[in-house]
Amino acid sequence: MKAFTKHKGVAAPMDRANVDTDLIIPKQFLKSIKRSGFGPNLFDELRYLDEGQPGQDHSKRPVNPDFPLNHPRYQGASVLLARKNFGCGSSREHAPWALDDHGFRAIIAPSFADIFFNNCFKNGLLPIVLEEEIVEQLFQEMYADEGYELEIDLEAQVVIKPNGETHGFEVDEFRKHCLLNGLDDIGLTLEDADDIRAYEAKRREQAPWLFDAVK
Amino acid sequence: MGHPENKKQTLYDKLWEDHLVKSRDDGTALIYIDRHLIHEVTSPQAFEGLRLAGRKPWRTDSVVATPDHNVPSDAAERAGGIAGIQDEVSRIQVQTLDENCKDFGIVEFGINDPGQGIVHVIGPETGATLPGMTVVCGDSHTSTHGALGALAHGIGTSEVEHVMATQCLIQKKMKNMLVRVDGELGPGVTAKDVVLAIIGKIGTAGGTGYAIEFGGSAIRSMSMEGRMTICNMAIEAGARAGMVAVDDITLEYVKGKPYAPKGEQWDKAVENWSRLHSDDGAHFDEIVELKAEEIEPQVSWGTSPEMVVPVSAVVPSPADESDATKKAGIERALEYMGLTAGQKITDINLDRVFIGSCTNSRIEDLRAAAAVAKGHKKADSVKQVLVVPGSQSVKAQAEKEGLDKVFIEAGFEWREPSCSMCLAMNADKLGAGEHCASTSNRNFEGRQGYGGRTHLVSPSMAAAAAIAGHFVDVREMQKRTAVSGGEK
Secondary structure: OOOOOEEEEEEEEEOOOOOEHHHHOOHHHHHOOOOOOOHHHOOHHHHEOOOOOOOOOHHHOOEOOOOHHHOHHHOOOOEEEEOOOEOEOOOOOHHHHHHHHHOOOEEEEOOEOHHHHHHHHOOOOEEEEOOHHHHHHHHHHHHHOOOOEEEEEOOOOEEEOOOOOEEEOOOOHHHHHHHHHOOOHHHHHHOOHHHHHHHHHHHHHHOHHHOOOOO | OOOHHHHOOOHHHHHHHHOEEEEOOOOOEEEEOOEEEEOOOOOHHHHHHHHHHOOOOOOHHHEEEOOOOOOOOOHHHHHOOHHHOOOHHHHHHHHHHHHHHHHHOOEEOOOOOOOOEOHHHHHHHHOOOOOOOEEEEOOHHHHHHHHHOOEEEEOOHHHHHHHHHHOEEEEOOOEEEEEEEEOOOOOOOOHHHHHHHHHHHHOOOOOOOEEEEEEOHHHHOOOHHHHHHHHHHHHHHOOOEEEOOOOHHHHHHHOOOOOOOOHHHHHHHHHHHOOOOOOOOOOOOEEEEEEHHHOOOEEEOOOOOOOEEEOOOEOOOHHHOOOHHHHHHHHHHHHHHOOOOOOEHHHOEOOEEEEOOOOOOOHHHHHHHHHHHOOOOOOOOOOEEEEOOOEHHHHHHHHHOOHHHHHHHOOOEEOOOOOHHHOOOOOOOOOOOOEEEEOOOOOOOOOOOOOOEEEEOOHHHHHHHHHHOEOOOHHHHHHHHHHOOOOO
8 A cells, every 4th residue: 555644735625515426436337356556536416517437538639618626726636625424324445546547646524425435545545534613614724725735744743734734633542553664454453363363263263053054 | 351340241141152162362253153045145255265265164054045135025036046047147146055055065055945935035035044142143133033032133244254164153242222112002013013113213334233122012012023023124223133031922933943842852842942031130231222113114215224104104303313424414315315304204205116025025014015915906007016025935935825816906915025126135125216215224325226315114015005005094094995995
């Protein structure tokens, strides 16, 4: 996994509540057996005026001029500003893959859906929860100021605004550690293999029906 | 847990403690996973990850796989097996699951195997998922299995790989929520209406960060199929896990299932499972109460499962909402759905009807739909009514009971087990602008097809809508049938 330490980038809006993972990446693109290449289909139904299909040349499709991510001022944006309950719905990790592939490194919202939130950390994408009023303020400042950039310092757990003002955010110690160092958590868990085996032996004794039933 | 009075545990507390391998200093925990269900959509990248790292599954006997999202529901296309799938990308994905299962030694109920079905239908019906288990799957509707008194939730693909490689998940304990539904449900009111009413009350983020236990006399008297419908949609209330305590109804359901323990092991298991309920006086961080008698048949009108009203109501107005974000949400939903504020729900005309999905494709659901459809015909204005059984086993049982004939005589289409139009990854989908009465779980924009308009309802409400061509209160229809001495 790629590490996340500090990042500074242009902020872009996804200005609606309850953005679901179907909206982030529609189902027809989940047929891919790869982890990459989802970027052109991020928010597909909002970005384009036609129905997208896997394998298409997306550069030839009609784009929706009203969708902010299509506006010149948000090209190259890497920090997504979002509203409440971002990422609700399915567990598809294709959602963070699409955001990452499009170039986003962090998402700031007042709240996230649990599974999506967790999936982000597995992909070097940092979801940041800030109070609703602060997020609202960031939205207003971004709309008012073309090229509005936010800086994120994960070590210090702060979002830094262009005027130098900072907003602290919470992040789990373990997730922070993995992100800062770009660590594969499977490798970390396997360091506890002896504990897992010991637990398993005990469980096999207590509940033998849980083992070897399906073969 | 220092004080004796704090020893009182919720069902979730017990399931968590039973599976705790290790608590780490950083506040995370390693949780052991008993059952790992796999389907074709969220597993290929995980298998690829294992290969790249040279890792093998920790315990292959904990894994059960089946293709469900991409498999055709059309009998002719289905008869050709994997090679017969016409959509190339779908075919590759199903083929990839098949190859991965063979390569890694995992049991797979293949595309036309008698054990195949929607992963959340075949888990309980085979006994692959049991009370007291931790169950995960790269699918958010894994919460379904919590109906058995299990800790079950969806995970992403990275975690699918993690569980395969380590048999564990790195977790933080969730908070406890109790949703208590007391009283007796009225006739024509089903588990689906209960869960939609719950989501309408607490919202799609109401359960975020919680494991929800569903309790109360209305849940206790519900069948396992009904409990599965309720737990299935816990995620639509934001909760990864939903669960119901083990009782006699649970045990009766599990007994005799192919993978359930037998003989002495059964007795031992029953003893072990008898503690799988919340202790009296256990602490819940949040308690939500609903009265069963107040719940009417529900219909979703918008693009989020919380946008739901009783069938007797009207489409809400943004003018009545003071919160600006919510107001904008209602306006956008009305536009997408092509509805007007104040419009009666019963005036919404349907183009298609879908009866199926991991929420409502079990035998009891099909019986409920058939009971309404019997002796009637679908409205001419309804282009298509799909009935898609949740598994090969459900399909066989329904055919044994003659339900397939009831549907076919009513002009409904009897299909092959698959996720089908719940998320339109196979050929079954809505056209742009089409309204669908659907027994599935999500009414998100484009979910059932580009531009499609989904209304979530129960199986009997869907069947009634198919016959009338618009939403009707199924209770009125049942009353009329009773008065006229018609079909029962």
